[in-house]
Amino acid sequence: MAPAAPAKGDTPAPQAVPPKRPPPRTPQRRKRGWLGPLLLLLLILACAFFAWQWWQGLQRHQGDWRAAVAALQHGHEQLAGDMAAEHRAATERMAQMEAELAAREQAAPVSGEQHWLINEAISLASLAEQQLLLTGDPEAARRLLRAADEVLARSEAPETVRLRAALAADIEKLAAADHVDLVAVMLRLDGLQQQVPELVLPRRERTAVPAAEQAQPVAPSATPPSFWERLLSRLPVQVRRHQGAVPLPLEADSRQLLRLNLESVLQEARLALMQGRAPLYDAALERADTLLAEWFADSDPAVIAFREALAELRAVPVTRALPDIGDGLAALKQARAGEAQQ
Template sequence: MTQDRPFSRQTGVSLLAVLLVLVVLAALGAAGWWGWQEFTRLKSEKSGLADQVATVKGELTRQQREVQAALSDLEKRQSKLGAQMNRDRAALTDIKSGGQRLWLINEARALASLASQRLLLTQDALAARRLLKAADQTLARLDDPAVLPARKALALDMEILSGASQVDVQGMVLRLGALRELVAELAVPTEASPAERSEPDGDQSWWHDVMDRMPVTVRRHEGAVPLPLSGEQAALVRLTLDGSLQQAQLALMQGRAEAYRQAIENAQSTLKQWFRSDDSRTAHMQSTLKAMGGANVAQALPQIGNGLAAIEALKRKEGDA
């Protein structure tokens, strides 16, 4: 009986050691499986992010082409107006006797035409009204009852512009330009290189030592977005935001309310999806865009042209005479 007890204790100790080894192996297996699942999930998310970046890059290229085309169209219109004014000036050199009367009519016509172009290109009703007033003052120098119908038509156009409810388009364009200057300062979540340790920390537990020696690196990201971005991806996201703000500026200058609204929504979506919400500058830009998106830019711009038509009729009558 005395010899059997040590043997039983040895057997119990051996079984306990085997059970401990089995538990450790099972824990290692479970940790490895979990690590592989996390690695697979992160790899899938990164692949999806690459597809989104490619889509954003294509959309940005398309928007830039549209902006260039619109700017080219504006330049052509301004060039056409300049050529017309040059022709009018050249016609003045051919004026013979009594030429001052025709000169004043041509000057009034050029001012009325410029007012219409200014309203169409920049939506600046106040500037257009000043040009119409200058045209009326030019006709007033003739001191002739024959110009009263043209002056009456100019007065009607000026009243239309005065009564129209206008948005400070130029102020909004400048404000969007200021927001574009802040895009480079906004915080974007970026990938950080994992710290490498040549030797395990002597104060950490054996379990952490085992995890540090595993060939799998596990990173955990709380939440779906925004994901950490590489330097190139962050640059593309900033470029996308800048492109949306530029589109909003162009839409304002062209009086396209729906295009302006869509550009503001695109900028807000980009901010919400890719930029850090805890950054004060991001929050400020979100609130600014929300306020600007609610501005009433959809009102119909006043239609003028009565004065220009009346002046052209007066010019034809002078030519027939």
């Protein structure tokens, strides 16, 4: 029997909606369900592996550090033992030397006093020689040698007569020496050395080569070049040959080398003067004058004044201002060596 139709104007009763069922799980969703824990497990295993590797490396480094510390401690102990042994040996040597000195002083007290007097005289004679070389003052050097002679005069040993005679000969050499202000000479050499960059080089053109010589071909050599000739031909060296005088002005490098050569010659003269070597001093000034005459302009006022200054410096009696006073010092040192052998 069919249900009665709802009356007009009546609201239809709501019908019940059946609940929705979840869709069934597919195999892909099931795979995603166990993939996450697997990745997490792999990450934990990787972290544990790297942590284990780091721990093993740390243990190895700690073992190396412990070995290094042990080696340093062993080396320190060994060094301390060596230093203690050396200290004991040095103490024993010092005690032995003190005993020997005490025995010598008790056996021969006069020789000990003689030794100290000779040492003091050697010090004064060395100061006299240095004073003469540095300042060129013979009077100051003579005063020092007289002080050394007075020191030896306090000794009653017969051998001091020979030493005093050697000192007297040196004192007479200083009395005959000329007083020359060597400091002023060295300062003048320094001033000349500073003037070298301002010197003027002359201008000399290249000598013209005749046309016949220019056109003349070079005949080939009958003999093959040697090994050294082939080697020199490959080197980056340029050999220039000029007919007659070298053309001027020179290149920049050549001019610089020429001025450096002149400065080095002046420096050599200064060093020879400081060492008291008069022949080398005169030879250096002569070479400097030769360089000026050969390479620099003769008409330049600076070059003329430079050469005049060199002539004045060459006229200084350096040989008589720096006499050889080493005989007394050598005799004193020989006497001290003889005492040491005894």
